[in-house]
Amino acid sequence: MTKKSIVLVIISFFLLFTSGCWNRRELNELAISVGEGIDNDKEGKYKISTQIVIPAGVASKTGNAPSDLPVRLFTGTEDSIFEAMREITTKSPRPIYHSHLRILVIGESLAKEGIGEVLDMFFRDHEYRTDFYIVIAKNTTAENILSILTSIEKIPANNMVSSLETSEKTWAPSTAVTLDELIQVLVTEGKNPVLTGIEIIGDPKSGHTQQNLETIDPTAYLKYSGLAVIKNDKMVGWLNQEESKGYNFIMDNVKNTVSDVTCPKEGKFNFEIIRSKTEVKAMLENETPKIEISIKSEGNVGEVKCDIDLTKQQTITELEKAIEKDFINLVETAIKKVKEDYSTDIFGFGDAVHRADAKAWKTLKSDWNEKHFSDLEVSVKADVKIRRLGKITNSFINEIKE
Known part of the structure; x- marks a missing residue:
């Protein structure tokens, strides 16, 4: 047997034990997360909320039945964010897939305590991209923000992203900050970050029901409002609309x-x-x-x-x-x-x-x-x-x- 033939035999042998799809995951086996939120509780634990897309609800033309809702919200509470995310699997029939995450909402109470530890997991985990937006839930929790259903965009997280991008381009008081941009500012000497605030206008309890989608004037909706000032990694206060516009002029x-x-x-x-x-x-x-x-x-x-x-x-x-x-x-x-x-x-x-x-x-x-x-x-x-x-x-x- 020639040297060339021996090499071909060895390569063929290794190919028998190699699969190009060894880590594949089918879409119908995953719960795709498009929006996530983090809050803290009185015991110092982290509460994770994740907005999961329901394909049947997105494709539905009527959207009149509760089963036709485009998203579901799952929550988990543990001592660490990583544990809380895994705890959600006890409620979700499918593993959570994070690579399509578009927006992360941080509760105001948690933001005042510090966001550094929160961001570590999202920046470290290989499944998360770093181009999703980060906002602060103003006068409410991240869970409440992610519970509000929207009408024009069926998926609320997509509605939040589109509204943030449009507001930044045409209205000056808002600014869209991604994870990698936020980390870059946090580690830069002589500069501290800001994050856009988002609040609920109306009745939050009715905002997560189908009724909120069936009226011409929703009982509750989301609105971007002001900029949260971050010192080191803790939120210390808010800028109003005019002050936020002044900030964006400077920047x-x-x-x-x-x-x-x-x-x-x-x-x-x-x-x-x-x-x-x-x-x-x-x-x-x-x-x-x-x-x-x-x-x-x-x-x-x-x-x-x-x-x-x-x-x-x-x-x-x-x-x-x-x-x-x-x-x-x-x-x-x-x-x-x-x-x-x-x-x-x-x-x-x-x-x-x-x-x-x-x-x-x-x-x-x-x-x-x-x-x-x-x-x-x-x-x-x-x-x-x-x-x-x-x-x-x-x-x-x-x-x-x-």
């Missing part, structure tokens, strides 16, 4: 939004941002750090509710100055709120100082949040250009005769 997260701006004399008008760019520059003067924020935005006049003449260039200039003043106020208000109430650098000013002068940062970082950030001098500039006035110039409302 260059504003893609498209609408601002309600006061007219030069009286009344208001809406300005739609179509492009925006923010630059944050750090410097040290006499060993004292300073920050310069520069915002450049372009947009269109969206709605006019005041007596102004848009045919005049002077009017356009006055409106641009009014918008610039509004943007500067948004940013300064957000910075003041975070400095005075939370003393935690969520804007990454410390990281900017680190990049500008690594040597100086070594002496500043030990007490950055408590001392230097609170006393930090921040200057804000805005440059706004109005590009379009819409299909008309001056509003016809001024021409309506009494």
Whole structure:
């Protein structure tokens, strides 16, 4: 037998004991999780909630019977997240499959205690991807959030994801944060993360029933509301809508939004941002750090509710100055709120100082949040250009005769 023949025999022998599908799992044998939540209880244990897709409910055209519900919610409570997830198997007839997870909800109570230990399992386990979104349940539990049924998107977790992505792109106060992005900020010196809050509007008890899907005006629905401020790995408070918008301006997260701006004399008008760019520059003067924020935005006049003449260039200039003043106020208000109430650098000013002068940062970082950030001098500039006035110039409302 030739050497080549011997090699072929050996390869054939090994192929007999090798299977390309040794770890295959059929879809009809799995419970696919698309949304998960974590809460804590009075005994210090973790409560896991997982939203499982029911294929028959998703495919159903009627959705009138309880059996046609598109998802089921399973829960498990144990000393660790890993154990709690396994405890769910005592209730679910199928093993939970996590690779299609789209959103993780953390209860506000647990977020205040710390999310570091919570994230370790999700980041470590090979079955979880790292591109799912993380949000905080505002004034409620993660279990309650995942129990609310939605009408437009049959699968509630998909509804939460779509709403978060749409809100981030068109409304500025929200921000979509994935697991890998959150971990990156948590381990970055001079920067602390934020997470978008989600709350229940209406009656939570009726929100998880079929009735919530059968009315034109749902008795309960989910709404994204504000940003949760995280210091180290603990939630310390909330930013309201305007403060959250100011935060996103600083972080260059504003893609498209609408601002309600006061007219030069009286009344208001809406300005739609179509492009925006923010630059944050750090410097040290006499060993004292300073920050310069520069915002450049372009947009269109969206709605006019005041007596102004848009045919005049002077009017356009006055409106641009009014918008610039509004943007500067948004940013300064957000910075003041975070400095005075939370003393935690969520804007990454410390990281900017680190990049500008690594040597100086070594002496500043030990007490950055408590001392230097609170006393930090921040200057804000805005440059706004109005590009379009819409299909008309001056509003016809001024021409309506009494």
